[in-house]
Amino acid sequence: MRAEDRRELILAAATRVFGDYGYVGATTSQVAKAAGVSQPYVVRMFGTKEKLFVEVLGRALDRLMDVFRAELAQESDVPLARRFGLAYVGLVSEPGLLLSLMHGFVLGSDPVVGEAARCGFMDVYAFLRDEAGFDPEEVQGFLAGGMMVNTMVGLRMTDDYDTNPAVRELLAAAFPEKLALLREVAQRQREREAAERETSGREARA
Amino acid sequence: MRAEDRRELILAAATRVFGDYGYVGATTSQVAKAAGVSQPYVVRMFGTKEKLFVEVLGRALDRLMDVFRAELAQESDVPLARRFGLAYVGLVSEPGLLLSLMHGFVLGSDPVVGEAARCGFMDVYAFLRDEAGFDPEEVQGFLAGGMMVNTMVGLRMTDDYDTNPAVRELLAAAFPEKLALLREVAQRQREREAAERETSGREARA
DNA sequence: GTCTATACCAAGATAGAC
DNA sequence: GTCTATCTTGGTATAGAC
Numbered sequence: 001m002r003a004e005d006r007r008e009l010i011l012a013a014a015t016r017v018f019g020d021y022g023y024v025g026a027t028t029s030q031v032a033k034a035a036g037v038s039q040p041y042v043v044r045m046f047g048t049k050e051k052l053f054v055e056v057l058g059r060a061l062d063r064l065m066d067v068f069r070a071e072l073a074q075e076s077d078v079p080l081a082r083r084f085g086l087a088y089v090g091l092v093s094e095p096g097l098l099l100s101l102m103h104g105f106v107l108g109s110d111p112v113v114g115e116a117a118r119c120g121f122m123d124v125y126a127f128l129r130d131e132a133g134f135d136p137e138e139v140q141g142f143l144a145g146g147m148m149v150n151t152m153v154g155l156r157m158t159d160d161y162d163t164n165p166a167v168r169e170l171l172a173a174a175f176p177e178k179l180a181l182l183r184e185v186a187q188r189q190r191e192r193e194a195a196e197r198e199t200s201g202r203e204a205r206a
Numbered sequence: 207m208r209a210e211d212r213r214e215l216i217l218a219a220a221t222r223v224f225g226d227y228g229y230v231g232a233t234t235s236q237v238a239k240a241a242g243v244s245q246p247y248v249v250r251m252f253g254t255k256e257k258l259f260v261e262v263l264g265r266a267l268d269r270l271m272d273v274f275r276a277e278l279a280q281e282s283d284v285p286l287a288r289r290f291g292l293a294y295v296g297l298v299s300e301p302g303l304l305l306s307l308m309h310g311f312v313l314g315s316d317p318v319v320g321e322a323a324r325c326g327f328m329d330v331y332a333f334l335r336d337e338a339g340f341d342p343e344e345v346q347g348f349l350a351g352g353m354m355v356n357t358m359v360g361l362r363m364t365d366d367y368d369t370n371p372a373v374r375e376l377l378a379a380a381f382p383e384k385l386a387l388l389r390e391v392a393q394r395q396r397e398r399e400a401a402e403r404e405t406s407g408r409e410a411r412a
Numbered sequence: 413g414t415c416t417a418t419a420c421c422a423a424g425a426t427a428g429a430c
Numbered sequence: 431g432t433c434t435a436t437c438t439t440g441g442t443a444t445a446g447a448c
Contacts, residue, residue, distance in 0.1 A: 002413095003413065022228070024227075027440085027441060029440095029442095038415055038416080039441090039443095040442095041415075043442070043444085044413090044414085044444095045413095048442080102312055105357050106305070106308055106312060107228070109399050118361050118363060118366070122366075136375045136379035139376065144350040144353065144354035145350050147350065147353035148346065148349060150353075151311050151312075151353050154312040154313075154314050155320070155324050155327055156314035156320060156324065157324060166332055167328065169335075170331055170346060172342070173345070173346040174346045189315075193315050233422085233423060233424085234425090243432075244432065245425095246432085247431080247433075250426095254424080254425085
């Protein structure tokens with residue numbers, strides 16, 4: 001396989017793993033295993049875990065902007081903020097993408113990762129204001145909703161959807177049209193994590 | 207000193223350190239140093255780092271609820287949601303409190319920490335709905351604003367307040383009355399982190 | 413371009429003295 | 431109740447073969 005294809009493969013795997021365990025919590029071995037390559041190869045290809053994470057962040061932000069730009073180019077009677085919101089929630093189906101971003105957003109104290117996350121966040125702000133024409137209050141409200149989506153997905157809230165009426169209520173209040181999607185994605189993520197835990201458990205015993 | 211007083215001291219230090227570096231990123235040695243005790247003592251007192259973090263989370267949530275309850279008991283013409291919002295932002299001046307919460311909120315995948323964070327989040331939801339009388343949409347909007355505060359503080363956005371007009375604009379749109387507080391808190395946090403980095407740098411060289 | 417083997421270090425936890 | 435010393439594990443990164 002060409003190095004560039006491997007690179008894409010590893011970046012996709014890294015996005016999932018960083019989304020599940022965070023920048024510090026994720027290991028290069030987990031990424032390697034998820035991508036089907038050896039751990040040193042991951043390091044070799046990206047230099048350091050830090051550089052790999054910064055690249056994951058950058059690509060997630062690019063993807064986010066692409067989705068917004070595609071929406072912007074469409075004709076529609078539905079208000080733009082609403083369409084952006086739905087498009088954003090739709091991104092939960094791309095494994096680890098929003099969660100990796102969220103993990104970046106809590107690392108402001110890190111000199112390298114924090115700087116990258118801050119700049120990325122402000123790029124989104126600038127896009128919404130300058131290209132999409134939102135005013136600052138609209139942008140603020142929109143971003144707040146986005147952070148709420150990230151938090152609820154990050155908390156795996158949908159795990160309790162069937163047993164906890166309050167969870168059902170909160171999710172319904174936030175994204176009525178996207179409930180089914182959110183639940184499905186949470187289900188898949190849970191399965192992935194359970195499989196991973198089982199595997200590492202077996203290894204530990206062996 | 208009595209063990210219980212030490213305990214409080216360590217919990218306060220842990221809240222700061224976990225807020226700065228996250229659950230995985232923070233070390234028990236950092237907590238110990240911040241509290242002025244030895245690393246094994248921290249572990250001895252709380253059993254494991256995990257238990258320590260869960261306790262930090264629980265106390266942060268208690269503190270949050272206390273602040274809301276105090277607000278609820280007051281007579282005022284200002285709408286309750288507004289007062290709650292201001293009270294919430296006011297908590298940024300308690301070092302690490304909101305940031306520790308935020309770090310908990312992205313760890314939903316962890317069997318122990320995730321469960322604690324999820325329950326805590328839903329407790330806040332239940333409080334806002336049942337005791338404060340918000341309807342689900344109000345609660346959702348309120349929590350979204352809260353997550354936005356956490357994110358901006360976590361990103362250390364106020365670092366760029368003076369140099370980046372877009373940052374100024376976004377912060378002003380979000381919390382006009384609390385701008386000065388946010389900047390001051392970010393400043394203090396930056397100083398603490400810089401001091402910490404310098405110290406650990408010196409140690410590494412020695 | 414990709415692997416195996418391994419060096420190296422840091423972190424959590426334990427033992428046991430005082 | 432608190433410390434020093436230390437064990438153990440696991441994770442990043444490097445060396446070098448194929």
